[in-house]
Amino acid sequence: MTNNKNGDYPLYANRIDSLRAASGRALHDLSLQATLTEEISSADYSISPQTLRAQAEVARSAGYPQLAQNLERAAELTAVPNETVLEMYEMLRPHRCSFEEYQELARRLREEFKAPTTASFIEEAGAVYQARGLLRTDRF
Amino acid sequence: MSTAATTAESTSDARSRRFSILAERDINRETYVEEWAEAGLTVTDSPYDPLPGLHIADGQVMEMDGKNRAHFDALDLFIADQALDLSVVEEAMATPSHQIARMLVDINVPQPAIRRLAGGCTPAKLCEIVRQMNVLEMMMGLGKMRVRKTPANQAHVTNWRENPALLAADAAEAALRGFAEIETTVRVARAAPFNALAILVGAQTGRGGVLTQCAVEEALGLRLGIKGLTSYAETLSVYGTEKSFVDGDDTPWSKAFLASAYASRGIKVRFTSGAGSEALMGYAEQCSMLYLEARCLLATKGAGSQGVQNGSISCIALPEALPGGVRAVLAENLLASMLGLECASGNDALASHSALRKTAKLMLQLIPGTDFICSGYSAIPKQDNMFGGGNFDAEDFDDWTVIQRDMQVNGGIRPLNEADAVAARRKAAQALQAIYAELGFPPIREEEVEAAARAHSSDDMPERDMVADLAAADRFLGSAANLADVVAALHRRGFEQVAANLLEMGRQRVAGDYLQPAAIFEDGFSVLSGINDTNDYTGPGSGYRLEGETWDALQRIPQQKSPRDFIDAQIGDPLPNLAEISPARVGANPNEIVVAVGPAYGRSLVKTIGELDHEAVLEALLTGVAQEGFYGRVVRVYHSADCAAIGHTGARLSGSGIAVGMQSRGTTVIQKRGLAPLNNLELFPQSPSLTLEIYQAIGRNAARYAKGLAPLPVGVKVDNGARLRLIVKTTLLHRRETEDVQEKAPQELYFRWEPDV
Structure with missing residues (x-):
């Protein structure tokens, strides 16, 4: 089924030896035995930023550039803790933040989480929210 | 009073017996209204819909569909800057719409050629293309543009009592029936972790590789995913006007961020949109449902969602109240596929009282095939469907499999015999019982397991202490316990295969292959997506064909008998007298x-x-x-x-x-x-x-x-x-x-x- 156009897709079939979870655990070491004898955290079955970027590349070469960008933002967001990701989502909902708060969020993503693509995306949102009256207001 | 008046009066008083009977028919329990564009009650053609147009300067869209960039709303900006492929817009917009419509029907034009042009089409242009097409032509287009070559189906599994053993049993049966995805939801929000766990265990008991989700509020949904209890999310709703988007408490950017957040945790994402939602929310801005859906779909694509569930979804009764409503719903499925979005094509919410009307509508998606024929086939009876009842439910399983057999069409549901169903249901309930015992949840009793194995609805289940379940679900959600603990519990109790399948779901998450467009798992966890199962339809003999083992399996309904012994009762020895x-x-x-x-x-x-x-x-x-x-x-x-x-x-x-x-x-x-x-x-x-x-x-x-x-x-x-x-x-x-x-x-x-x- 696989052809050259798809690179190594599916990665599970073609790159299993090099696949690692977000925790760094090799996929080979995520076994039934391990669940009995070792402490397995959710990071042990979470996708790593490297794998997300590899999947982004697969999507881009197959003609899905927006999906590729999404997966690249996702790769960046693997560094952001669960609760923080949810807080960021909440901030992006309409009428939640000031323009400056979005700029601060973008700075934080860029510096603290090394997430430049997502940071630019947030800046773009902030500018649109400002133009369209979607920033926080004290009206209600 | 004149004689003429008397006659007229008596005529109006006496009803035609035939019309009286017709008035009582199921089809006349529905509402039918004339179009009213100002209220957003028009399906494909509003006089207020803009005409296609595009102007680019310095690599930026300056004008789109008759609107200057200075007047763009948030949705226009998102579409212009995130969704449109600027390298192809000029060619696409210059190609006559009727020509692209003809390409959709022309077997000599393969999918990628149309997909490329569609990438450069504005919302009004997309509408102008599909408006030229009748339903037969749209079906031809849909069959070719569907992202995944192999069609599939999705099930809904819920129950009114939130009984975990029954959820597991119904999920196991649905998985065995071939559904590639199973979705649950809750009656009581706090039941979410247990419901997600129950259908995960049930699905992996029935068939390894079924993707599952629990439709709840986003933050909770993400937590369930992170815990390893769900593998996809599809309730990310988008709308075709800025006001309805904001009323839904989101923007295209917040939804796109959420999509990335899910993907960052290895969870497949599908957006939700569909005809009628904006009108229902009061912000249709006088536009047709199709035009607004085209905007939704471009927002979905721009956000990088791999797919969408559309086809009106829960608003389906609204377009169906209007002339051409069912055609419009097919048109939006087609648009999604043209844009390269996996399409779960509706046929979920109750759309009609009339079995004839429901089935006729279904043919528009079933015959061409879509990525998921139903964005939720109710694999349970209606009274247990916490999504508000299904258009097709557990009582229609045999109708569905017979229709597939009649037409040699794969609608994503396999025939199933009673013994296999009961065995899988029992095993799923037992597996969940073992997990509950190992993890210290309120015990699932033997009588619950046995009832779940043979039940049709939650009416067949014994009472269970829901308060205790909810308290335990809270503790489970708050604890560090995760997929690995569930796997270990199953393994310790001897459910090796179920444990292996659950673990494999975790391992597949590490690989992320199912994040690609229209991805599902076939038997043996073999991934099928728009990447490695591309739709190569170019006319008869090409594309997806129901043949070989799959056709053998779909034609072998349990009701089928050998005709060879059919007349045994009539055959005998010659009469001696x-x-x-x-x-x-x-x-x-x-x-x-x-x-x-x-x-x-x-x-x-x-x-x-x-x-x-x-x-x-x-x-x-x-x-x-x-x-x-x-x-x-x-x-x-x-x-x-x-x-x-x-x-x-x-x-x-x-x-x-x-x-x-x-x-x-x-x-x-x-x-x-x-x-x-x-x-x-x-x-x-x-x-x-x-x-x-x-x-x-x-x-x-x-x-x-x-x-x-x-x-x-x-x-x-x-x-x-x-x-x-x-x-x-x-x-x-x-x-x-x-x-x-x-x-x-x-x-x-x-x-x-x-x-x-």
């Missing part, structure tokens, strides 16, 4: 009636289709003849198995010129010499309805005709369903009779029996 004595001669006795029987009568076949003994039937006929003082002669016709030919031959041989002709299956005719073979005095084609009393009356009437009387024809109750039920048997009985046809003259038979009159 019916002997052939000589070639039959033309009779001279004006008081005789010939009873002419078919070549197999009383020889290889000994009963009629209604299982009357041939011997008893002959006795009844001859008794009737004798009651009128006539004499009956029995003759066997060899040269034909046809009822008319048997009767015609009998009449030719009869001294009175009247004969009763009868096939072995019991079909009978009263014939008169001189009438054309296909004309007759009385014909009794409904052999299954014939009784011995009727055969006796036939004998009597035959004699009365011979007397020159004009008897009242024998009345036989019409059974409209007889042919429907018995046509296979009829075919095989007739085949058996034709096997006995010989080039041989009719033979006189001696029937050793005396009428008792």
Whole structure:
């Protein structure tokens, strides 16, 4: 089924030896035995930023550039803790933040989480929210 | 009061019986309204819909669909900057819309050529393309543009009592029936972790690789995913106007961020949109549902969602109230596919009271095939569906599998026999019982397991302490316990295969192959997506074909029988008291009636289709003849198995010129010499309805005709369903009779029996 156009897709079939979870655990070491004898955290079955970027590349070469960008933002967001990701989502909902708060969020993503693509995306949102009256207001 | 007025009044008072009956039909329980563009009540063509147009300067969209960038709302900006492929917009917008519409139907134009152009189309341009198409052309387009070559289906599994054992059992059955995704939701929000766990365990018991989700509020949904309890999310709703988007408490950017957040945790994402939501929210801005959906789809694509569930979804009754509503819903499925979005094509929420109307609508997605024919087939009865009832539910499983078998179409549901279903349901409930015991959740009792194995709905389940379950679900959500603990619990209790499948879901998450467009797992966790299962339809013989093992499996419904033993009841040894004595001669006795029987009568076949003994039937006929003082002669016709030919031959041989002709299956005719073979005095084609009393009356009437009387024809109750039920048997009985046809003259038979009159 696989052809050259798809690179190594599916990665599970073609790159299993090099696949690692977000925790760094090799996929080979995520076994039934391990669940009995070792402490397995959710990071042990979470996708790593490297794998997300590899999947982004697969999507881009197959003609899905927006999906590729999404997966690249996702790769960046693997560094952001669960609760923080949810807080960021909440901030992006309409009428939640000031323009400056979005700029601060973008700075934080860029510096603290090394997430430049997502940071630019947030800046773009902030500018649109400002133009369209979607920033926080004290009206209600 | 004038006479004319009185007449008019009495006419209006008296209802037509027919119209009264029509008014009571299911189809007339729905609402139908005229279009009203200003209220957003128009499906594909509002006079306020903008015309296509695009202007680019310095690599930026400056004008789109008649609006200047300075006037763009947030949605316009998102579409212009995130969704449109600027490298192709000029070519796409310059290509006449009717030409792209024709490419969709043209088998010589492959999917990628259209997908490339669609990437450069504005919302108004997309609408202008599909507006040119009728439903047949849209179906052609959909079959070609569907992202994944192999069609599939998604199930809903919920129950009103939130009973975990029943959820697991129903998920196992749904997985075994072939659904590629299973979605649950909650009646009580706090039940979410347990419901997600129950369908995960159930699904992986039924078939490894089924993707599952729990539709709840986003933050909770993400937490369930992170815990490893779900693998996809599809309730990320988008809307076609800025105001409805904001009313939904989101923007395209917040939804895109959420999509990335899910993907960052290895969770497949599908957005939700569909005709009518903006009108329902009061912000349609006078535009057609199709135009607003085109905007939704471009927002979905721009956000990087791999797919969408559309086809109106929960608003379906609104477009269906309007002219062309079902066509519009197909049009939006087509648009999604053109844009390269996996399409879960609706057919989920209750769309009609009428079974005929529901099925007719379904054909638009079932026949071309979509990535998921239903964005939720209710694999449970309606009363247990916490999504608000399903358009098709567990009681329609057999209808669905028969329709697939009729059309050789794969609608994503496999036939399933009762023993396999019950075994998988029991195993799933037992697996969940083991997990509950190992993790210290409120115990699942043996009687719950057994009830879940055999239940149809939650009415069949024993009571369970929901308060205790909710408290335990809270603790589970708050704890560090995750997928690995569930796997270990299953393994310790001996559910190795279920444990292995659950673990494999975690391992697949590490690989992320199912994040690609339209990804599902086939048996053995083999991933199928738009990347490695690309839709290569280019006309007959190409693209997806239901054949080979899958077609074998889909045609093998449990109701199917071997036809080889269908007529065992009719086959027997020749009647000992019916002997052939000589070639039959033309009779001279004006008081005789010939009873002419078919070549197999009383020889290889000994009963009629209604299982009357041939011997008893002959006795009844001859008794009737004798009651009128006539004499009956029995003759066997060899040269034909046809009822008319048997009767015609009998009449030719009869001294009175009247004969009763009868096939072995019991079909009978009263014939008169001189009438054309296909004309007759009385014909009794409904052999299954014939009784011995009727055969006796036939004998009597035959004699009365011979007397020159004009008897009242024998009345036989019409059974409209007889042919429907018995046509296979009829075919095989007739085949058996034709096997006995010989080039041989009719033979006189001696029937050793005396009428008792």
